[in-house]
Amino acid sequence: MAQILKFPAQASKLGYKRVRKRAKPGESPDQLHLFPQSTAQILDFGAELSRFEQALMLDERGDPKAAELYGKAIAEQDCVADAYCNLGIIESQKGNTAKAFDCFTTSLKHDPRHSEAHYNLGNLYFDVNDLRLAQVHYEMAGELDPSFANVYFNLALVQAIKNDLRAAISALTKYQELVSPDEARHADELLLNLKKSLAAAKSSRVGST
Numbered sequence: 001m002a003q004i005l006k007f008p009a010q011a012s013k014l015g016y017k018r019v020r021k022r023a024k025p026g027e028s029p030d031q032l033h034l035f036p037q038s039t040a041q042i043l044d045f046g047a048e049l050s051r052f053e054q055a056l057m058l059d060e061r062g063d064p065k066a067a068e069l070y071g072k073a074i075a076e077q078d079c080v081a082d083a084y085c086n087l088g089i090i091e092s093q094k095g096n097t098a099k100a101f102d103c104f105t106t107s108l109k110h111d112p113r114h115s116e117a118h119y120n121l122g123n124l125y126f127d128v129n130d131l132r133l134a135q136v137h138y139e140m141a142g143e144l145d146p147s148f149a150n151v152y153f154n155l156a157l158v159q160a161i162k163n164d165l166r167a168a169i170s171a172l173t174k175y176q177e178l179v180s181p182d183e184a185r186h187a188d189e190l191l192l193n194l195k196k197s198l199a200a201a202k203s204s205r206v207g208s209t
Contacts, residue, residue: 013126013157014150016089017116019082021053052079059086066090081111088120100124115144119151131158149178153187160190165198
């Protein structure tokens with residue numbers, strides 16, 4: 001009799017990924033600024049911020065007006081794929097699943113290689129229990145952005161549920177390699193359970209021959 005895989009309490013799907021400001025040409029996202037930046041919250045956006053950046057600023061503050069500004073960014077052709085992706089997260093948080101699907105898929109129509117849209121669409125398919133399509137989009141996101149750790153954790157969950165234990169162990173090991181030691185420990189119990197289940201499955205096959 002096959003062993004039933006036990007998921008630890010913390011083995012729940014990791015959340016959506018918002019698109020943040022893209023690095024300007026020639027600027028590294030890890031670049032250190034030598035001069036301190038002002039930390040004051042500026043309500044007047046000023047001419048230097050694009051419509052998408054204005055929407056993102058409100059979104060990161062949890063301001064409901066962000067959705068309206070993402071809509072304006074789309075109308076003005078400003079970071080259209082990014083705006084649709086972030087708008088999809090807002091719709092999913094409101095429980096508007098159909099609208100969220102539409103936003104993420106429209107994001108991919110504008111940029112088929114949009115890693116965040118693939119990842120977020122994977123999460124949405126996971127939520128509606130379509131594991132096949134969740135896996136497809138997680139795998140696409142992983143190919144497009146191999147350094148994004150969360151995609152491997154969620155992919156491992158899908159593979160574990162589908163009883164593809166070897167693949168799940170591989171994905172979860174990749175997740176642990178990409179995150180800090182503290183974050184990696186959160187996956188220890190699930191990884192141990194996966195390895196135990198795989199060993200039990202091997203033992204069962206050997207015993208039946």
